[in-house]
Each structure stands twice: as structure tokens, then as C-alpha cells.
Amino acid sequence: MRDFHVHSNYSDGGFLRGMVRAAESAGLEGVGVADHCNVASRGRPESMRSLYGFNLDLTYERRRRGIERLREEFDLEVYDAVEMDYDPRDEDAIDAFLAEANFDYAIGSVHDIGGNNVQVASNFAAMSDAERDAVTDEYFETLIELVESELFDIAAHADLLERTPPLRGRATEEQYRQVAQAFADSRTVPEINAGRALTDAEVVHPSERLLSILREHDVAVTVGTDSHRPSEIPDRADFLADFVAETGLEPVGPAGLE
Template identity: 25%
Template structure:
């Protein structure tokens, strides 16, 4: 059975196509389940759409939800359309996000850390001039925040947990084994899954999120795995699904999961 829980569309301002385009692409790719998971609004800002090229506006959220629910009914029997969303994790604003998202019937919520230490995780200039010790501290703080997001109880799946390497491939070479293990142990204890996110292949790093060695450690700690293409164009829906499944079997996984009506669904590998 094939599924993809991480897809975006035009409302976020940096993806192409509408929701129907991604559903049709999912059918063409042989998916039985597709999750729509555009970026949450920035609830911690007064503006309706604080960052138009990053996330939808607060006023768009209800229409987004309704459109997915309508398409879920329309495509019933052809493909199972799930209502998801990708939420940022800002500790000081977590209560705002939780209150807003609890108002809607999401099948699942992907929690992603996009900001750490005052910088976007995708900003390569944050590494300029840092000593090796400071680089370890930066990586460790990023992993700590991801672990904290797992403990928050807000999320079912954690998104792209080594996405700092997207535009700074050297991230993977920074040695922070204790921070990595602490994060993965926390995730496992929290009962939250991580996704294998194949969008990293089209970034500067050229690799899925997370890298194979992190998946091996995740298996060691009993972390559950889900799948997301993180597609921002319909053509990438389901991208590398079979390759990811093969890699997970090689590591030792026998199943992976997705969420429907916030309930864990197990799929054999």
C-alpha cells in the first residue's frame, strides 16, 4: 500500500498547483492514501499573512480545511484523501497553535522546526565564522528543540528532522551523538513518528531527510517511520516511495505508519 502524507499547494506561496492537482498526481502515482499538509499560518504574528511566500494567511485556513474535506468526499473510492497540516513549533506560541488547530478535524499534524537559535534552519549564513564547538552547540540545540516538539503532544509526525543540512551539507559531518540519541530517545518515548522526507534529494545536500545513519539510530531506539515527499509540485507526489521502503527493510524495519482521524495506521513494508 502506498501513501504520501506531506504535500503543499499554492496557498503557502512557494508551491505550484492546487489541491486537486496533488490528488490527481497521487492517483497517477498509484497511491491509495494522500495527505494534504500545507503550512500553518503564523499564529504568533498580528498580521493575517505575516510571510506571504512561506505560509498561508490565518483567513485562508478555514477555506483550506473545507476544500480538503470536500475533495475527500469527491474522491472517496478512488483515493483516501486525508486532512493534514504542517505546523511550525515555536515554544512561546505553542498554545496559540494548539488552540487554532484543535478547532478543525485534522487527520494528523506534522510538526516541523523551521527556526532555531533565532535563524531559519535553511539559512546557511548562520554557520559563518562558527568554531567547531559552536557548530556542535547549534546542531545540539536544533535536535533539542525537535525533541521538545515531540514531547509537546501537539504532533503525530515530525517533519524532516535533519533539514538543517538542506543548504549546508556539512551539517551531517558535525559530531553531536549525545544530542542525536537524546532526541531519538525522546521521540520514541513520546510515541511520535518521524517521516522519511524525500525532498532533500532536490536540495543542495542531495539526500533524503534524515540520512541513513540517523534512520539506523532511529530503528535502534524504536522510532516509528512515516513517509512524505514534501512535494511543492504535483510531479513529486510519492517520489522515491519504493526506494525508501527498500532502505527501511534493509535497516530492519518491517512496518511504517500513517495517521487517519488521529489514529495510527500500520502498513507492512
């Protein structure tokens, strides 16, 4: 069992050593430290980058030195990765940064639509159904652009809207089929993401409906706990191990490790 998606204090997670120690204690063979990064120069993304510290482009070399020391100390693989915020307008900047940094692999995520974080329910509570449907449309259009860009080895939480009550359940089968076809035609693979699986919401990404369509298209998947604290890793890793066993999935590693 390998976990390809955890965060450290180089973005919004726990201390790097503590995250790796927790992964080893959980019996994992490998853990991928994929801290958030946003390289957009526009106003709002730039302010969010400063507020949350999603600036791995400035700190990845220092983190890499830390990862190299931890590889010597702990008996598991420690991967040097990144989770990039994706917006089509930033493709050139993302491409240049990934080429410069040469991570073991890169994760791409769509978190923001129309200036709103899609995980924050209050952003959409006052919207009409038509406005929420428009957000859903734009989310999946952007996700497909992410996949087709071929910039990333993994696409994180491919139906992130399911975390957000005003947007949950609004995706259509046609949208899911378009996403599945994009993955089938790309090197980018979606992940089974356990970031909300053990909460009251019990949300697993991708949802059963999307996962079924991905399997129809023979799309491979990888796995990530999306842990931000050491204490989250063991239970989420156990959940993922049980999930892939029950569903008969055989997760793959990111293409960047091949």
C-alpha cells in the same frame, strides 16, 4: 503506499487539485495535504508568515471544503493535515489552533533557530565551529521539546540540519540518542522524508546514522515525499517505496488517523 506530507497552494506548493491528481496518477492509496502554518505573533515569524503565506489558520476552512470535493472526485484518500512551525514559546497558540481546527493529523517542524532558517547555508557560512555547534545544540533541544510537547502526530525531517553544508555532520551520537529516546516515549513519530533525496545532495531524513539509532529504540516511522509540485510526487513516492523495502521498514500512519 501513502504519502503523508505534500504541500499545496495554501502555502508554498502547487494547486490543490493538481497535487491530488498527481498522487492518484502515481498509484498512491492516500495523500496528506499538510500546508505550512505559523501562529507566532513575534516580529520575524509574523513577517515570514505574511511573505510566504504560511497562514493556514486563516484559510483551513476554505481548503477543507476543497479537500471534501476532491475526495468525491478522486479514487484515493485525501487527508486534511497541517505542518506547523514549532517554537516552545508558541505552544499555547499551537495547541489552541490545533484543537479548533481538528485536522486529520498534525506535523511539527523546527525550521528556525536564533532567527535563522536552518536550511539557508549563508546564515551559517561566517560562523565559527563553536557557533555552529551551538546552533546544532539548540536545534536538537528544540526538536526534543517538540516531541515531548505531544502536540503533533509527526515530526518532519528530524535532522533538517543535514540539508545545510555548514551544519551537516555536526550532530553527535548523544544528541541522536536523546532524540530517539524522546520519540520512544512519545506518540509523535518521525518521518522518512524524501524532500532532498533525489537532488544532488542526496539527503534522506533521517540520515542512516540517526535511523539506525531510532531502530535501536524501536521507534516507528511514517513516510512523506515533502512534495511542493505535482511533478515531484511520482519519483519521490517510488524512492520511498524502494527505501522502505530495502531497509525492511514497515511505516505506520499518523496517530491522528487511528
